[in-house]
Amino acid sequence: MRLTTKLSLVAVAMFTLSACQKEQAPAAPVLDTDQAKQAYSLGVSAGRYLESTIEEYSKISVELDSQLILRGVQDGLAGKSDISDEDIQQLLMVLDQQYREKQEELAQAESAKAAAAGKAFLEQNAAKEGVIVTESGLQYEVLQAADGKKPVATDVVKVHYVGTLTDGTEFDSSVARGTPAEFPLNRVIPGWTEGVQLMNVGSKFRFTIPSELAYGERDMGTIRPHSVLVFEVELLDIISGE
Structure with a gap:
């Protein structure tokens, strides 16, 4: 406003x-x-x-x-x-500009802080045993291996997942809802599109997704700009190809 x-x-x-x-x-x-x-x-x-x-x-x-x-x-x-009406109008315009500049200044500071915190988290997580880092920067751990088929980007997959921020705040969970999610793999965030293609049906992975492979600078409410996201994903089935 x-x-x-x-x-x-x-x-x-x-x-x-x-x-x-x-x-x-x-x-x-x-x-x-x-x-x-x-x-x-x-x-x-x-x-x-x-x-x-x-x-x-x-x-x-x-x-x-x-x-x-x-x-x-x-x-x-x-x-x-x-104060004259002309001066009142001018003063309020200046105050409005000052307000917007302060908001922008604070948003930029928060963004820089979040980006630095995300980078530090990714560096620490990459050093953990069992964590694999792909060329894009996506990090994953195999929590449960399986021998099922792997999906491709054009497939519709059926999964259970829990999504959290780096501080453990849960922002989404099909497990909590009690209903698996189904979606075309090429219509989600890049970290999901890449990561789930590494999975076999029946496997469970933990993905640590850099912000540039998630929502980047966008403010998604609970998911703030430059947020690193952590997902535990279980690939239940491949429903169909496109």
């Missing part, structure tokens, strides 16, 4: 709060009608939004003085301002 939009919502919140300050509030709210409850709910919602918004900006070192915001709203309601 853009900063100017956030500030507009803050202004709405502050309008509600400043309006409440003009009257002497009772010791406890009288919530005896739906409209009273709605009004109270609006105030609570506005207060919570304002608190979370100021906290969000604080995290990126953009400090907004709530008292000055309140004073600005009060002056606006009174039809006056100590």
